[in-house]
Amino acid sequence: MVQIKLPQNPGDTGWKEILPKRKVNPKLSDNINSDYLIIGGGFAGLSAARRLNQINKDAKIALLEACEIGEGPAGRNSGFMIDLPHNLASDDYLGRLEKDREQTLINRSAIEFAKDASQEYEMPSEAIQLVGKTNAAASEKGMKFNTEYAKHLDKTSESYKMLDAEEMKDLTGIDYYINGLWTPGTAMLQPALYIQSLADGVTKNSNLSIYEKSPVISLEEEGRHDGQKVWKAKTNLGSISSPKIILAVNGIVERFGYFQNRLMTIFTYSSLTRELTSDESNMLGGSNEWGLTSADAMGSSVRRISGMGGNRILVRNRWSYNPSMEASDSFMNSVANSHNESFKARFPMLKKVSMEYSWGGRLCLSLNNVFAQGEVDEGIYSACCQNGLGTAKGTAIGIVTAEKITGTINSLVPDFVDEEAPKKLMPKPFMWLGVNGYMRWKELMSGKEK
Numbered sequence: 532m533v534q535i536k537l538p539q540n541p542g543d544t545g546w547k548e549i550l551p552k553r554k555v556n557p558k559l560s561d562n563i564n565s566d567y568l569i570i571g572g573g574f575a576g577l578s579a580a581r582r583l584n585q586i587n588k589d590a591k592i593a594l595l596e597a598c599e600i601g602e603g604p605a606g607r608n609s610g611f612m613i614d615l616p617h618n619l620a621s622d623d624y625l626g627r628l629e630k631d632r633e634q635t636l637i638n639r640s641a642i643e644f645a646k647d648a649s650q651e652y653e654m655p656s657e658a659i660q661l662v663g664k665t666n667a668a669a670s671e672k673g674m675k676f677n678t679e680y681a682k683h684l685d686k687t688s689e690s691y692k693m694l695d696a697e698e699m700k701d702l703t704g705i706d707y708y709i710n711g712l713w714t715p716g717t718a719m720l721q722p723a724l725y726i727q728s729l730a731d732g733v734t735k736n737s738n739l740s741i742y743e744k745s746p747v748i749s750l751e752e753e754g755r756h757d758g759q760k761v762w763k764a765k766t767n768l769g770s771i772s773s774p775k776i777i778l779a780v781n782g783i784v785e786r787f788g789y790f791q792n793r794l795m796t797i798f799t800y801s802s803l804t805r806e807l808t809s810d811e812s813n814m815l816g817g818s819n820e821w822g823l824t825s826a827d828a829m830g831s832s833v834r835r836i837s838g839m840g841g842n843r844i845l846v847r848n849r850w851s852y853n854p855s856m857e858a859s860d861s862f863m864n865s866v867a868n869s870h871n872e873s874f875k876a877r878f879p880m881l882k883k884v885s886m887e888y889s890w891g892g893r894l895c896l897s898l899n900n901v902f903a904q905g906e907v908d909e910g911i912y913s914a915c916c917q918n919g920l921g922t923a924k925g926t927a928i929g930i931v932t933a934e935k936i937t938g939t940i941n942s943l944v945p946d947f948v949d950e951e952a953p954k955k956l957m958p959k960p961f962m963w964l965g966v967n968g969y970m971r972w973k974e975l976m977s978g979k980e981k
């Protein structure tokens with residue numbers, strides 16, 4: 532029997548902390564049966580839940596989430612649900628033209644699904660807004676990445692707008708950036724609000740139950756029933772027996788015994804300022820809401836938000852490869868300093884503004900930039916490894932997996948084609964040295980973009 536050890540989420544995610552308190556679903560405390568069991572309540576798990584429920588209203592569906600909904604990586608990200616290619620392993624996010632076209636169609640199906648969910652569940656508007664995003668450049672090198680990106684967009688007939696330094700200042704209030712590439716198709720999320728609203732919406736008037744703070748500590752074969760293998764997922768206080776399981780746990784799928792030595796758990800980190808006063812907001816100027824990814828994949832994402840948590844600024848940067856799936860406190864401290872430096876460099880007029888929250892979170896990459904998905908054991912399907920763009924790709928793989936497990940032919944992600952399996956990694960010490968060394972070097976080279 533595999534015993535599953537769960538990693539910690541470093542720091543409190545500001546996205547969740549600035550929201551009003553939500554009613555948390557109870558822990559699993561009984562031994563029950565379900566037609567389908569989903570493990571993991573992030574983008575993949577909750578999208579799978581919504582799709583399963585659409586396909587079969589009568590099926591009894593259970594979802595087990597290790598922490599509170601919104602506390603895991605799904606509530607820790609920067610909220611860019613990007614329609615265009617966003618390959619983190621490439622300097623400028625791009626890959627092969629054909630692959631990028633396919634990926635764009637898949638991401639757009641996911642955004643459509645999320646928009647439909649937001650309307651059906653009457654989510655607050657800031658949970659998801661289709662407002663686009665800007666790839667910002669602070670240096671000549673960053674500007675070159677944007678120019679290359681624009682050429683690529685021309686080849687795929689995608690629309691965009693180039694912004695000069697003045698337009699960047701009009702948008703952000705700061706004169707740090709010399710160029711921007713705005714694309715219209717990104718949905719901007721308040722990630723904790725979106726994911727919590729999705730969880731609350733999907734359980735309303737349905738046969739679907741979510742159990743929070745209920746980590747699965749083992750998954751074992753229980754026997755056979757009606758010709759199907761039945762699995763038993765145990766938590767500390769209860770268990771769920773089911774013939775059909777969706778593993779939507781991203782890199783933690785390795786701890787369930789699947790895709791071992793094929794997935795990389797990478798951390799990235801964010802900080803969110805305290806609320807700006809109205810004087811500070813006025814001093815800053817620009818729009819009240821904007822989202823910048825960096826033209827250099829190793830640079831900082833920066834957002835200004837002004838929703839129910841007040842007017843604040845978010846900075847995300849730094850990467851670390853942690854095969855142990857844990858980020859150390861000392862690294863968290865150095866990252867918080869780095870966020871402060873990036874903030875001060877960009878916002879000299881906000882000298883008195885400090886960070887209120889700093890946190891980190893896991894994402895999962897494979898060497899060949901593919902999902903870890905499909906039937907991995909009789910009745911067990913994986914919907915994992917989103918390669919950094921988990922808001923869109925997690926949503927897509929959740930939908931696809933729900934369709935696969937039910938044998939549904941009409942797909943909401945019509946362009947999805949099964950990819951090859953994730954490639955094997957080299958031994959962990961080599962990987963650790965190689966990946967961390969490479970990322971650190973790229974971070975240093977990113978210069979003013981950081």
Ligand SMILES: Cc1cc2nc3c(=O)[nH]c(=O)nc-3n(C[C@H](O)[C@H](O)[C@H](O)COP(=O)(O)OP(=O)(O)OC[C@H]3O[C@@H](n4cnc5c(N)ncnc54)[C@H](O)[C@@H]3O)c2cc1C
Nearest residue numbers: 571573574575597603605608609610611747892920921922
């Ligand atoms: C700081 C930061 C910024 C990011 N920015 C972006 C961004 O702007 N855009 C973007 O697309 N992506 C971004 N990401 C990545 C994105 O958050 C992830 O790719 C995404 O959350 C993956 O979705 P998922 O549903 O596959 O996995 P997760 O969100 O990790 O959800 C898996 C869930 O499974 C649960 N789980 C694990 N093991 C068990 C178990 N044994 N029992 C029960 N539950 C279990 C976990 O608690 C977790 O909640 C960012 C990540 C971080 C950390």
